[in-house]
Amino acid sequence: MTQSPLHITVCICTFKRRELLQRLLIKLELQRTGDEFSYSAVVVDNDANRSAQETVALFKTSHSLPVVYLAEPEQNIALARNKAVENASGNFIAFIDDDEFPDDEWLLQMLKTWRTSQADGVLGPVRPHFEEGCPWWVVKSGLCERKTHPTGTVMRSADTRTGNVLFKRELFADPAHRFDPAFGRSGGSDVRFFEYMMQKGHIFVWSNEAVVYETVLPDRWTVSFYLRRAVRKGGLSGSWIRKSGFSGRHLTFALAAACVYTTVLPFAVLAGKHNGVKCLVKSAYHLAWLSGFFGHVHIVLRDDH
Numbered sequence: 548m549t550q551s552p553l554h555i556t557v558c559i560c561t562f563k564r565r566e567l568l569q570r571l572l573i574k575l576e577l578q579r580t581g582d583e584f585s586y587s588a589v590v591v592d593n594d595a596n597r598s599a600q601e602t603v604a605l606f607k608t609s610h611s612l613p614v615v616y617l618a619e620p621e622q623n624i625a626l627a628r629n630k631a632v633e634n635a636s637g638n639f640i641a642f643i644d645d646d647e648f649p650d651d652e653w654l655l656q657m658l659k660t661w662r663t664s665q666a667d668g669v670l671g672p673v674r675p676h677f678e679e680g681c682p683w684w685v686v687k688s689g690l691c692e693r694k695t696h697p698t699g700t701v702m703r704s705a706d707t708r709t710g711n712v713l714f715k716r717e718l719f720a721d722p723a724h725r726f727d728p729a730f731g732r733s734g735g736s737d738v739r740f741f742e743y744m745m746q747k748g749h750i751f752v753w754s755n756e757a758v759v760y761e762t763v764l765p766d767r768w769t770v771s772f773y774l775r776r777a778v779r780k781g782g783l784s785g786s787w788i789r790k791s792g793f794s795g796r797h798l799t800f801a802l803a804a805a806c807v808y809t810t811v812l813p814f815a816v817l818a819g820k821h822n823g824v825k826c827l828v829k830s831a832y833h834l835a836w837l838s839g840f841f842g843h844v845h846i847v848l849r850d851d852h
Contacts, residue, residue: 785839
């Protein structure tokens with residue numbers, strides 16, 4: 548691996564996904580650097596039983612990618628992310644989830660966009676990877692598709708996450724610049740972090756060429772998974788809007804959307820299961836948003852980190 552003044556530490560927080568972690572590490576080692584940077588990885592095992600330790604040890608016996616293994620026994624994704632940051636050694640810190648794997652030019656494209664923008668961080672698209680046997684309605688519903696943007700777009704906090712991101716290390720120089728453990732179980736610590744950073748004037752942009760793929764696991768082949776996720780995200784979003792400052796525009800939109808999706812739901816079901824499920828999930832999201840906005844957040848603990 549080339550030695551370069553620019554070094555990227557790739558942070559991976561993992562929880563009981565040994566096979567997916569192994570695939571990720573193997574794919575990560577294949578990154579094309581163009582002799583522009585070097586890179587390494589930090590794996591933080593969020594399982595108190597340290598289930599990923601053997602996977603990392605076996606990988607290191609036959610691969611050259613430098614990997615540091617750490618454990619965070621308290622099951623809290625924010626604490627795991629913070630431990631990864633505190634043990635990163637690069638000029639840049641990247642995050643990728645343990646159920647994802649990168650395109651071969653993932654980091655190279657991230658760095659290219661950063662050089663053009665000089666932003667404090669760069670985010671990229673997460674595209675679904677459907678395993679064999681995935682139900683047709685999951686694929687056709689579009690529920691696994693995420694929003695994309697033209698390269699260089701300045702991001703809003705609502706469109707941020709840590710599943711595919713590159714940060715300047717200086718962003719974490721202040722010990723107060725960390726992920727909030729209060730959101731580590733219910734979810735949202737990454738969005739809260741971006742919101743806080745943006746309030747301080749930091750800029751984050753999009754790189755549409757820096758692609759990673761997210762495996763759609765069998766536990767996401769059920770309607771209940773998407774409903775639980777919609778309720779969690781909707782409730783937290785509505786609550787956050789209320790606490791951040793009353794917004795009549797947001798409230799009006801949520802009310803209208805909840806009415807529309809609830810009304811058309813019977814017709815969507817007749818148009819096929821994929822349409823019915825998509826409509827049901829959107830209805831649940833907006834109803835949960837309204838509930839959260841008015842102070843009633845139905846906590847659904849994350850089971851997908």
